Amino acid sequence: MIFFKMPKLTIGKRTAALPIIQGGMGVGISLSGLAAAVAGQGGIGVIAANGIGMIEPDYFADGRAANIRAMRSELRKARAKTSGLIGVNIMVAANDFQQLLDACIEERADALFMGAGLPIKNIPVARIRAAGVMVIPIVSSGRAADLIFKYWEKAYQDIPDAVVVEGPLAGGHLGFRADRLQDADQQLEVLVPQVVAALARYEEAFHKKIPVIAAGGIYTGEDILRFLQLGAQGVQMATRFVATDECDADRRFKEAYVSCRPGDIAIIKSPVGLPGRAIRNHFLDNAAAGVRNVKRCAWRCLEQCDIQHADYCISIALDNARRGLLDQGFAFCGANAHRVESIVPVAELLDGLKHEYEAAFIQSLVTLKDEYVRTIEGKFAGLQQDYLQARQRFVLLRSEAGKAWNLRRDSLREDYERAQALFENLKGEYEAAMKKLNSLKERFPENLAELQEIARRFQADPLPQPAR
Ligand SMILES: Cc1cc2nc3c(=O)[nH]c(=O)nc-3n(C[C@H](O)[C@H](O)[C@H](O)COP(=O)(O)O)c2cc1C
Incomplete structure (x- = not known):
């Protein structure tokens, strides 16, 4: 049943007042500042753990330790600011995935969003349940959702609590082949009902609701209503949250969103081997022309990264962008970044989305x-x-x-x-x-x-x- 006002989002035993999750954004774009602001307004705020240690002074001495320390500290800072729901986004492909996972369980994060790989092997499900942490994989197809749930069912006699389905208009690394991003059968409108259908069997077997969260290109309140009507229980949005006062990136990063035009948004081939969406600049043009810009690798943070052949270190490039040094890095962004007109407080953004939703509902x-x-x-x-x-x-x-x-x-x-x-x-x-x-x-x-x-x-x- 769709309601006049935005419905709440219930995942397992937790309920958020709004069906809006702020997507995790590495490196350092969504930390405690943004996550707490979103959670404080009734959404779910998400801290990105990917490369989070780069905000610490000793990252190049011990990247693993810096990541864990920064993640714990950001989670605690967010908790001190709000009693709302705070999650952490961890890349399954990260070399310290297991340690980050353990630390998040100890810190009792409300939810763990796991993307860039299938979260299936070595998941400490008993400890996750004991700590009351929700597990939410990020997938790009009904098939991937089914694979994860099938594995969990067999290995753990349990299933994750919700699923984020991310379509081809999202920002950051994408779970699609670059030449298939436009395919009609890969669009989010097709993927959402596909994932809902793939999960029906598990909902029945485990007597449990598994909310599907739609992500990628969701920009207005009307978009939110459209995806709820397609069977999603909530949405995950990232691009819009970049252009907020509370977003943790430097103002120059946010301004790059405000000033970019449709032609500036490009699909790049990241050194990780995945396509990604970003705002084109000299740094990326040089990389595309084959200019190598690799100074050092702190500790091979990503499993698939081949620094011998990479044109640049993605973590350093993203961290430079976070600090506003856009000539030494680049900004990831969603396909709708060119629609961003100004930088506003999170509360204003959410109020606007609520009004648009209600108008669209009527x-x-x-x-x-x-x-x-x-x-x-x-x-x-x-x-x-x-x-x-x-x-x-x-x-x-x-x-x-x-x-x-x-x-x-x-x-x-x-x-x-x-x-x-x-x-x-x-x-x-x-x-x-x-x-x-x-x-x-x-x-x-x-x-x-x-x-x-x-x-x-x-x-x-x-x-x-x-x-x-
Ligand atoms: C700057 C930026 C960084 C991102 N970093 C991550 C990340 O570290 N991990 C992840 O799972 N998704 C990442 N994403 C994807 C978002 O969490 C989100 O699912 C997606 O961008 C939603 O689409 P939208 O930006 O059109 O709202 C990133 C997106 C952006 C724009």
Whole structure:
């Protein structure tokens, strides 16, 4: 059931007042500042653990230790600022995935978002459950979701708590081949129902709701409503949260979003071997032209990274961008970054999204009503008339055919059979139209009373009922 106001998002035993998760953004773009601001307003704030140790002074001396220390400290800082829900985003491909995971469990993060790989092997499920931490894998297909759940079911007799499905318009590293980003069957509108369908079996087997969270290119409140209507329970948004006062990146990083145009947003081949979406600049143009810019590698932080052949160290490039040094790095961004017009407080961004959602909801209700009225007055009325006429003719012919049967009037029998076929056909169409009408009726929300404005309109102009 979709509501007039944005619905809450319940995952396992936790409920967020808003169905909005702020996507984790490494390196250092979403730390305690942004995560706490989003959680404080009722969403779920997410700290990105990827390369987080780069905010510490000793990262190049001991990257692993710096990552764990920074992650713990950011989580505690966020906790000190808000009692809202705070998650951590960890890349499965990170070489310290297991240590970060352990530290997050000890710190009792509310949720762990795990992407860039399948979180299946060596997951300490018993400890995760004991600490009350939610596990939320990030996938790009129904197949990947099924693979993870199947593995968990077999290995742990348990399943994750929710799934983020990230489509091809997202920012950062993408889970698609670069030449398939435009394919119709890879779009988020197709992937969301696909993942919902893939999880149905597990919801039933474990008697547990598994919310699906849509991510990638979601920009307005209207987009949020559209994905909830497609079966998602919430959305994950990142690009919009970059251009907020509370985002942890340098102001120059945020301004790069405000000033970029559609032609500046490009798909790059990251040294990690995955495609990524970013704002084009000299640094990336040089890399594409084959200019090598590798000074040092702290500790091979990513499993797939081949620094011998890489054009640059992605962690250093992203960390430079975070600090506003965009000539020595680059900004990852979503496909809609060019729509960003200004840098605003998180509360203002969320208020805008709520208003857009409510307006879109009212519009969708009006459209639904129009569709209902059109169906009754238009196609349905005509069909009903045809059906009634055919029934009359059929009844008449049946009695005549009965009489004539004895006289073996073949032509009348053929006529009768044709009328019967027409009648059966119309009956089918009529019944299908009735079914559609009933389903349209069911889609009207039960909480119409809440909608004062709409309710008055409905009372003044009651829905016509189909004649039987
Ligand atoms: C600057 C930036 C950095 C990101 N870094 C990460 C990351 O470290 N890990 C991750 O799983 N996703 C990352 N993402 C993806 C987001 O979490 C999110 O799912 C996606 O960008 C949603 O699409 P949107 O930006 O169009 O809202 C990043 C996105 C951006 C824009």
